[in-house]
Amino acid sequence: MISRFLSSMMKVMLPLCLLFPAVTLANALEGIRVWPSPDETRVVIDLKSEADYSYFSLTGPSRIVVDLKNTSLNTKLPIGVSDSPVLSKIRKSSPPNKGTYRLVFELKKSSTPQIFKLNPTPGGQYGHRLVIDLPHGKATSNLLSAHQAVKPK
Numbered sequence: 001m002i003s004r005f006l007s008s009m010m011k012v013m014l015p016l017c018l019l020f021p022a023v024t025l026a027n028a029l030e031g032i033r034v035w036p037s038p039d040e041t042r043v044v045i046d047l048k049s050e051a052d053y054s055y056f057s058l059t060g061p062s063r064i065v066v067d068l069k070n071t072s073l074n075t076k077l078p079i080g081v082s083d084s085p086v087l088s089k090i091r092k093s094s095p096p097n098k099g100t101y102r103l104v105f106e107l108k109k110s111s112t113p114q115i116f117k118l119n120p121t122p123g124g125q126y127g128h129r130l131v132i133d134l135p136h137g138k139a140t141s142n143l144l145s146a147h148q149a150v151k152p153k
Helices: 002-024 139-149
Strands: 027-036 040-047 053-058 063-068 071-073 087-093 101-107 114-118 128-135
Touching: 027 087, 040 063, 040 087, 063 128, 071 101, 101 128
Parallel strands: 027 071
Antiparallel strands: 027 040, 040 128, 053 063, 063 101, 087 101, 114 128
């Protein structure tokens, strides 16, 4: 009687145990694209589903650290970046807890990132994305200078 009960429980519990990691790590990092432009370097992280993320910066050397919660890796790292004035490398690092994937963006100089999520495109060309814009210089102060140069009469 007890062995029949244990056998029945194993038939139910084993599939649930195998399914649990797939539920926990519901997202997948599928690719990383880097585009340096004259004013900023844009990094696009392609994901299976919407990003649940946090980030912080470090100095000495300058780095941006992005933690992707409940995410696994389906792409190759590290990525060396030679044509950006601000970004040199994207690599993985030890995560703060299991199920989190940590990306480190090694910077050539300090930069304050603009980070935002994008939903999939209507035609399905692109899925969920996390975008990181790294300004190259003082574009904000240049804009202020241009506005200050035009004084109302």
